[in-house]
Amino acid sequence: MIAAEKPAHTDHLTLTLPNGHAIELKVGDITHEHTDAIVNAANSRMSPGAGVCGAIFAIAGDEFHRECRETFERHGEIDPGRARPTSAGGLKSKHVIHAVGPVWHGGDKGEALTLASAYRHALEIADSELKSTVISTPSLATGIYGYPVQNAAPVALREVADRLLHTSNLDTVRFVLFDDATFRVFEAAARGLAHERSYAIA
Numbered sequence: 001m002i003a004a005e006k007p008a009h010t011d012h013l014t015l016t017l018p019n020g021h022a023i024e025l026k027v028g029d030i031t032h033e034h035t036d037a038i039v040n041a042a043n044s045r046m047s048p049g050a051g052v053c054g055a056i057f058a059i060a061g062d063e064f065h066r067e068c069r070e071t072f073e074r075h076g077e078i079d080p081g082r083a084r085p086t087s088a089g090g091l092k093s094k095h096v097i098h099a100v101g102p103v104w105h106g107g108d109k110g111e112a113l114t115l116a117s118a119y120r121h122a123l124e125i126a127d128s129e130l131k132s133t134v135i136s137t138p139s140l141a142t143g144i145y146g147y148p149v150q151n152a153a154p155v156a157l158r159e160v161a162d163r164l165l166h167t168s169n170l171d172t173v174r175f176v177l178f179d180d181a182t183f184r185v186f187e188a189a190a191r192g193l194a195h196e197r198s199y200a201i202a
Contacts, residue, residue: 011180013187015157016200021164021171023157025190027183030176031059034092036132037085038176039122041140042098044077046084051143052178056096064089068098081117085125095130097122101141107151115141115152116159123163127170134172139182149182153189161193 015023030038030052041052046068048057057065067086078084083099099122102114118140126132139156141147160173177183194201 010187011183013190014202015161015190015194016202017161017164018199019165021167022173023160023164023190024172024174025183025186026174026176027178027180028176029055030136030138031055031091033136033174033176035134035136035174036093037095037097037126037130037135038088038091038093039083039135039137039140040096040098041138041143041145042078042083042100044079044100046072046078046086046098049144052138056091060089060091060096063087064091064096081114081121083118083122083125085130093136095132097125097130097135099137099140101145101147104141104146104148111141111147112151112155115147115155119156119159120163123160123167123170123173127163127167131169133169134174135170136174136176139175139177139186142182149185153186154193157186157189157193161197161199 011027013025040056043049048054078100080100080102083097085095085097088096099118101118102111126135142149142152
């Protein structure tokens with residue numbers, strides 16, 4: 001079910017929650033974002049990886065690499081479903097929040113709970129620790145971790161909406177999605193959530 005007539009074609013969408021906070025969807029490159037923080041689809045060791053993680057490390061520079069390595073050495077691995085902040089190095093944002101999603105094992109190993117927890121902890125860090133107002137996030141765990149986008153999108157959007165209803169500083173979460181196909185899946189899930197909860201959509 002959808003909340004409104006679907007436009008012929010768009011590469012952005014905004015859900016506005018009852019408290020005025022917003023979830024934005026767009027197609028783009030998250031390394032170009034100027035938001036207060038970007039979420040990295042991280043691995044547990046905070047080391048360079050593939051996809052979004054690799055792109056972030058490639059641009060962020062040597063100081064960022066060093067900070068991630070030293071943070072890992074001090075605090076150990078990030079458990080799946082958890083997150084940890086660092087500075088953003090040479091990126092345009094102020095901070096990077098390294099969030100570790102679940103590896104997909106078919107959907108009956110608690111993957112949805114772990115994915116929701118990763119988003120929840122990232123938003124808690126952004127709101128309470130970093131005092132961010134706007135952050136950007138990719139679709140977590142849907143790359144090399146194998147989580148199907150059609151399964152991940154409703155979990156991600158519902159968890160982010162639930163958190164944004166109660167944040168003090170954070171008022172906007174922007175999903176920066178890698179390609180049009182991923183955007184279309186998130187768009188459909190967002191329209192379904194908007195219809196279910198009577199959120200404004202534009």
